[in-house]
Amino acid sequence: EDQVTQSPEALRLQEGESSSLNCSYTVSGLRGLFWYRQDPGKGPEFLFTLYSAGEEKEKERLKATLTKKESFLHITAPKPEDSATYLCAPRNYGGSQGNLIFGKGTKLSVKP
Amino acid sequence: SQTIHQWPATLVQPVGSPLSLECTVEGTSNPNLYWYRQAAGRGLQLLFYSVGIGQISSEVPQNLSASRPQDRQFILSSKKLLLSDSGFYLCAWSEGDGAYEQYFGPGTRLTVT
Numbered sequence A: 001e002d003q004v005t006q007s008p009e010a011l012r013l014q015e016g017e018s019s020s021l022n023c024s025y026t027v028s029g030l031r032g033l034f035w036y037r038q039d040p041g042k043g044p045e046f047l048f049t050l051y052s053a054g055e056e057k058e059k060e061r062l063k064a065t066l067t068k069k070e071s072f073l074h075i076t077a078p079k080p081e082d083s084a085t086y087l088c089a090p091r092n093y094g095g096s097q098g099n100l101i102f103g104k105g106t107k108l109s110v111k112p
Numbered sequence B: 001s002q003t004i005h006q007w008p009a010t011l012v013q014p015v016g017s018p019l020s021l022e023c024t025v026e027g028t029s030n031p032n033l034y035w036y037r038q039a040a041g042r043g044l045q046l047l048f049y050s051v052g053i054g055q056i057s058s059e060v061p062q063n064l065s066a067s068r069p070q071d072r073q074f075i076l077s078s079k080k081l082l083l084s085d086s087g088f089y090l091c092a093w094s095e096g097d098g099a100y101e102q103y104f105g106p107g108t109r110l111t112v113t
Helices: none
Strands: A003-007 A010-014 A019-026 A030-038 A045-050 A056-059 A062-066 A070-075 A084-092 A106-111 B003-007 B010-013 B019-026 B032-038 B044-052 B055-058 B064-070 B073-078 B087-094 B108-112
Touching (some): A003 A084, A010 A019, A019 A030, A019 A106, A030 A070, A045 A062, B003 B087, B019 B087, B032 B073
Parallel strands (some): B010 B108
Antiparallel strands (some): A003 A019, A030 A045, B003 B019, B019 B073, B032 B044, B032 B087, B064 B073
16 A cells, blocks of 8 residues: 655754655655645645655755655755645556645744 | 636535535646645545546545536535535646646635534
């Protein structure tokens, strides 16, 4: 069965304190892993797509990396505006059309 | 650029009443369209997806239905709402066969009382 686990569930950081969020997945064949940011009461905002192990993508203070079993979202010197819930979603070859398997997310709080 | 709209933004409905949520996409043609539900403490759950007008696939058995009357319009409906239908409903679109990223709308908060 395809599964996605994100850890930690919640993370509190001080402004400038770097850290990483983890996304562990078990899928029958990876066809892309997607990272999203979701603010309270809003739809998820697309951040990155990773397709193969060893791939990395960067955007401002965020860097996403991918291995065969995990993906990490590294946050360097975060600011309060980075506070949000971060969702990861792998998609497999065996899934139905467009079936992303979303994790429950990591809620990040950055204090000034 | 592409934009996606959903309405209404919030909705409070009694048990047993009908439901109609609408989603429209601008700035693209023949998109794949998706309906998700996000319940508190749970991940996003795919409800329906569509690859073209009149083509609907259901992922989860339930009392909800979806329709795509126009290329860029996607509607989520129910004849009789249940308490368990409460949640945050999100519409999304993508290009291609789903390997491409999905872009989400602002969502509709539905409370069934």
